Amino acid sequence: MNIEELKRVIRDQRDYLASLEKQKLVERDLPFNVKPYLSKPNVLAILGVRRSGKSTLGYLLIKGRNFAYVDFSDDRLVNFNDFDMLTRAFYELYGDFTHVLIDEPQYVNGWELFVNRLRKEKSVIVTGSSSTLLSGELATALTGRHVDLILFPFSLREYLAFKGVSVDLYSTRSVSIIKSELENYLRDGGFPEALSLGKRVIPSIYNDVITKDVINRYRIRDVAKFKEFANSMVKYYSTEISVRKLANLLKLSTSTVEEWLNAIQESYLVFFIKRYSRSPKQFNNQRKVYVVDPGIINYITSFSYGGLMEDVVAMHLLRRNQLEGVYYLKGEDFEVDFVDEKEKELIQVSYVSAKDEINNNELKSLMMGADVTGFSKLTLISWDLEDDLEIEGKKVRVIPMWKYLLTT
Incomplete structure (x- = not known):
């Protein structure tokens, strides 16, 4: 995959995310205020059962800001591992973006180091459907620098x-x-x-x-x-x-x-x-x-x-x-x-x-x-x-x- 192909994938994914606006969106009743954790470089991990609305919530939290988005569960990104190319694609598409939304990163190897690099300058939201998402390297690298939110289906x-x-x-x-x-x-x-x-x-x-x-x-x-x-x-x-x-x-x-x-x-x-x-x-x-x-x-x-x-x-x-x-x-x-x-x-x-x-x-x-x-x-x-x-x-x-x- 070259950078132009990657940019097309990223643009397709962003268009799909924007299409959520056409659906009936419900403001989630969250157990704590997450917005302060998105105002400066940090990682917010939205975890929970599959299809409980994690991606939609991530979008609602950063809508209106200059953000980059990638969904690693996309079959076009199978075996993807060129995070330098991904970073370049983000900058070429969005300029000096301030926020990043990453869906289901566990589908690619090495994502932990990529997120650790991003969070030093950007506010990062990561979503996943496994409680082991933040185990291993990322948990070690982000000690004290990430906040977890467990999202359930609608209350x-x-x-x-x-x-x-x-x-x-x-x-x-x-x-x-x-x-x-x-x-x-x-x-x-x-x-x-x-x-x-x-x-x-x-x-x-x-x-x-x-x-x-x-x-x-x-x-x-x-x-x-x-x-x-x-x-x-x-x-x-x-x-x-x-x-x-x-x-x-x-x-x-x-x-x-x-x-x-x-x-x-x-x-x-x-x-x-x-x-x-x-x-x-x-x-x-x-x-x-x-x-x-x-x-x-x-x-x-x-x-x-x-x-x-x-x-x-x-x-x-x-x-x-x-x-x-x-x-x-x-x-x-x-x-x-x-x-x-x-x-x-x-x-x-x-x-x-x-x-x-x-x-x-x-x-x-x-x-x-x-x-x-x-x-x-x-x-x-x-x-x-x-x-x-x-x-x-x-x-x-x-x-x-x-x-x-x-x-x-």
């Missing part, structure tokens, strides 16, 4: 924005529409493409993640067995898993199960939340499974309000906390769905709409959890019940799921 607030629903918590009409759309969200999920084109694209998204981001990347040889494993992980959503039991069920070694668990988690398709303990070494092997989007769950397994509510709350907490400080708590005779260490909060999720529907065991578990952790912020997320309870001298806030997702 409920972003979903409502896409649907054009006005969020007014004091309007009876608005709240009624929000409740109705929450049911749709639990069924369809928040992948931008699925909302634009229809949920028939969800199987394609799921299979692309499994094939491109796990099987191909980690060179998994027993493809059929791995797909069975992946489907099992989705079916086990919102439940605790045991490596040994999985190994016996799927007739695999425990070491293979551990490797596959790590690989599928690194694709951001599923997340494993560990059991809370004040001792970091305790309960290391205990974990619960949560899936990145309700659309994937409903593609693989049957609809269940309770499990889907818990999964969506898990994604809300992981999105807000950027994967940090979220656990579940389990004792001999009690279990709390979530421990939010940052907020010092214990959370139960329950499909209830009236006070007499609340399972006393869930409230009892909150009380016991408060004694174990010392946390006094106790929350029960309901389907459609709002109340304040006082139990054993402790206050429990009962809040509808739609309101919790939109206000916390």
